[in-house]
Amino acid sequence: MRGPWQVLCNALTKNQEAVNIMKKGIRKQLGDGHETLFWHDQWIQETPLKQAFPRLFRKALHPLASVASMRAGTNLEEGWEIPWSCPLRPRDQREFSALRELLKEARFSTGQPDQVTWLLHKSGTFSVNSFYLEMYQNSQTLLSEVSRKMWCGLVPFRIEIFVWLALLERINTRVKLAARNIIPSSESNCPLCSSAPEDTSHLFLHCPFARMVWVWWCGLWDLSWVWPLSLEAAYAQWSFPCKNQFFQKVWNAAFQVIIWSIWKERNSRIFTNLNSSAQEVQTMVLLRLSWWIKTWKDPFPYSSNEILRTPQCLSWQVPRKKVQTQRLPTPDKLTWVMNISPSPAQRNRVIGGALFSMNGEPWCAFSCLIPYMDDCSAETLAIHRSLQISLNNVRFRSHQIEIESHSKEAVSWCLNPGNGPWNLQFILNFIRSVGRRGLRSRIKFRSLPTFSTTDVINSLGLSRKSDTVVWMN
Structure with a gap:
């Protein structure tokens, strides 16, 4: 055998699982018994007789004898004639009695040759599909x-x-x-x-x-x-x-x-x-x-x-739906309040914000470290971050989102196209386009915030050195 089938067969013989399936599926179907080995082939049960009766096999005079050569005569009623290399002991006799009972189930077809059948397919013919299905079931x-x-x-x-x-x-x-x-x-x-x-x-x-x-x-x-x-x-x-x-x-x-x-x-x-x-x-x-x-x-x-x-x-956790349905009624207006402050090192700034319900209950807060920049630019980045969080939460699509900023210039940049520094235009364009993304929002200037953002951020102990978002509902 040459070509790809040679490679395939060599691989199968090295795979113990495939070898076991082949042993399980192959069975000799008796004709006249001349081409079937009495001790080595599977012809009367799922395992060869040498494995089922190892003591008798060791004392067999002809271990390679065919099934036909073990018959005492032409008729099955005349029994079996199995030569031994030495007399059988009492334990061997008990094993031989079990073998004789098993051999009573043998059926011959006189004048017909022995055939190999494949037990894993109803036709008795080997197919790659039946072999694969058996391997699939065994590959747990x-x-x-x-x-x-x-x-x-x-x-x-x-x-x-x-x-x-x-x-x-x-x-x-x-x-x-x-x-x-x-x-x-x-x-x-x-x-x-x-x-x-x-x-x-x-x-x-x-x-x-x-x-x-x-x-x-x-x-x-x-x-x-x-x-x-x-x-x-x-x-x-x-x-x-x-x-x-x-x-x-x-x-x-x-x-x-x-x-x-x-x-x-x-x-x-x-x-x-x-x-x-x-x-x-x-x-x-x-x-x-x-x-x-x-x-x-x-x-x-x-x-x-x-x-x-x-x-x-990435270890973020999905909010519980029960709490959402209880504490997010449709008519409520949600308010973001911005907060900016310098970091202790004075080389960076920290922007933050908190989201409040109409009765002043905090639902979400964030804190983010950014490079040092002027107040208006930092306020713009804080507005952008609050809109990002709102857009990524599908719960807010049915609510009016208000964003309060204490920088009048930052609000003007966000609301009027063409305003604002050139290096923030990408962020400003995102802020102006949130309405087309399905979020109802309004940005307004308020010199004195409606709610205290600093108290919320400090009470949560948000890190001032990395980006953090905390959901309280």
């Missing part, structure tokens, strides 16, 4: 448990397919290409580290470059990970000990995004000769996560830039 670790985590729609479908093929080790790594004589074996080393042959496990897990990406991601969440031998085992173990369902989805998606980002970097080095550092790949992991999270139905309030600055915001 990968094809059932892992697949339940895999196909969740957290990343684009083509990336789910790629990661699935990687788990099955079906992607064209250099080791596989060299085995098929597509590239010389001397070129099979990993393009990311050049220190070992590039197979699936090395490329995505054990390569020093890939290891830096995994260590960085686990380090964001103060987690240590024991590196498994295969990518399949890695995905089976990939879980985070928390009850936050949104972050569980982020954690699952992160595995697929990291695999995809490593593969993109590998291809970039091979086909375009462009190398990126591990830090740049880490940035792309966060960016891809932020892009694809936006396709989920969760009202995630953070932008891509905020995720890049503070990756821990």
